[in-house]
Amino acid sequence: MFLQTEELDSWDLDEAFSGYYDSSSPDGAASFMASSKNVVSERNRRKKLNERLFALRAVVPNISKMDKASVIKDAIDYIQELHEQERRIQTEIVELESRKSNKKSGSDFEQDLPVLLRSKKKKIEQLYDCGGSRISTIEILELRVTYMGEKTLVVSLTCSKRTDTMVKLCEVFESLKIKIITANITAFSGRVLKTVFVEADEEEKDHLKIKIETAIAALNDPQSPMSI
Amino acid sequence: MFLQTEELDSWDLDEAFSGYYDSSSPDGAASFMASSKNVVSERNRRKKLNERLFALRAVVPNISKMDKASVIKDAIDYIQELHEQERRIQTEIVELESRKSNKKSGSDFEQDLPVLLRSKKKKIEQLYDCGGSRISTIEILELRVTYMGEKTLVVSLTCSKRTDTMVKLCEVFESLKIKIITANITAFSGRVLKTVFVEADEEEKDHLKIKIETAIAALNDPQSPMSI
DNA sequence: GATGACACGTGAGCC
């Protein structure tokens, strides 16, 4: 990077000369003084800026090119990635909280978890703010999980089309780590239809069914006509 | 910030002079040519670097001083903040998982919850682990944006099925703020097919086509067979 | 040899 041979800023002689001329100097010396001061000052400024850039490079992983401009670009991309991450985590926290509010029985586990995360949510909102409740839940109009043959589950899902509805549906199915044979999403006239064929062993079918139902229901808007 | 009055880069005269002297110039003119080229090149470099710095300033909240070095410093601090955030969340997740393993009774709630978080942990590790491809891109196998009738665009897209491919596809279409008539995603045998019908006015059709193509291409894995 | 990235010194504007 900024390590071309000329960069050896170790002149170390101007420091020795600084303050050598006092106020009783002739004009030539005075002007030299002024320009010299400016020079060393500028040197320090450049040095500081390069150090900062170096430090920036240090905190950003995966620097593509050691180029100055590229370092900044990579930093920008990285920050935006982190932003997206945070957005996802926050929506997940909201999902967890909504799941808690749906539950009524009080095991210690249910109570502790959101408490731990609530402070986190505050911090995230405070940090990343972007005013207005950004997170939109989905509105489930119909959800069916049926058995088809011996080892296949069919998930049929209808939602009203809101912002990020399709994103959230895809995310929840990704997160379930289930064996999806084929999946299909179709959006038209304010509705989102999703059909997923899932491979399931005989013994885990029932559990898987409940798992899918609860995961999707956790996304559900409390004001939705569906209540699970 | 970098908006002192001298910054008016609109000299616009060297551009008029560039190329004025051809190869049969006397030495003085040739050297002038060379230096002039270098000058405009350097100007562009400075301009690009400043634009990057400006963009960096845009993605970092809470800029203390508009100073060049300070902007970089704030960016560093911000990234480190996000890192710490992520570290905390990750330890929290680990905590939750260990808590889960301590429990033995099997209510569905206990089992389902960590499933949701486990994928998150993976994602965090994948993102934060420094080294190794951080960003999971998608692999576009085919992309066609065609016109259908007077005011309809049809986007046909084939990707190989990776983690979050469907999520990312949905996200990019959400972010485009276009008028989607109907959209369809189907996943089978390692492929993801997406078809979107977009409403577009006659005059904006071409622009919209390019916009969609570039937005999708931006997600593309460089190693993908598609090169756009 | 052309191109690009860099550090440098310098003059100028801003508290």
Next chain:
DNA sequence: TGGCTCACGTGTCAT
């Protein structure tokens, strides 16, 4: 006023 920061043109390396 002096101490900042900045943009500029230039020489110099490396590809």
